[in-house]
Amino acid sequence: MTRRSARPDDFWNQPLTAPWASVPLVRDASGTEWEVGADGRNPLKVRGRLEAAVDHWIDRARAIPHLSQLGAPMPRPKVHYDLKGGIAGMAATMVRPRALPEQWIRIHPELLNRYPVRMIQQTIPHEIAHLVVDWYLPKVREPHGPEWMAVMIYFGRVPVPFHDMKPTAQKRGRAVVAAEQALLFEAPHGRR
Secondary structure, three states: OOOOOOOOOHHHHHHOOOOOOOOEEOOOOOOOEEOOOOOHOOHHHHHHHHHHHHHHHHHHHHHHOOHHHOOOOOOOOOOOOOOOOOEEEEEEEEOOOOOOEEEEEEOOOHHHHHHHHHHHHHHHHHHHHHHHHHHHOOOOOOOOOHHHHHHHHHHHOOOOOOOOOOOOOOOOOOOHHHHHHHHHHOOOOOOO
8 A cells, every 4th residue: 555645735635534644744944844735835724724623623522422411512712823832732721700611722833834734633632632621521630631531532533642843943041941841741721
């Protein structure tokens, strides 16, 4: 069986339920790593595809058997493209007294532009799985525990807690590096 080569237009036509597979990587003249075909894509169209993926995975999460008995259906989270450093995505649920709970996903825009397939097929379901656990099982405190793994398996995704994407090197002070390292070990998931 031969594997078909990745073409730039495959990205737009690939169903979101397709099994995640590694996309070949290339390096540009400056040594920056990219997925094949990613450098020619319109970033606004990639964000549109990511927003469609969020809708898709929220619909899949709402269809998980027995979860509807645990509470109201999950709302669609807000998506912010403001992460920096080595974190590809972050999900959070905020509960305030006398207000509806709020959920959001933060995405690293540079990693989205350079690794759109990985971000859309692995990072988005990863973060939606955190939101599912936060919404329906608020007392669960282990971010990548058995409940999160079960949601990832239901989604048909490998329950891997970390990514292998490489952000471009930036000059950062010691305080910023220390804060980023602390974020890697202190998961923001769960109710605040």
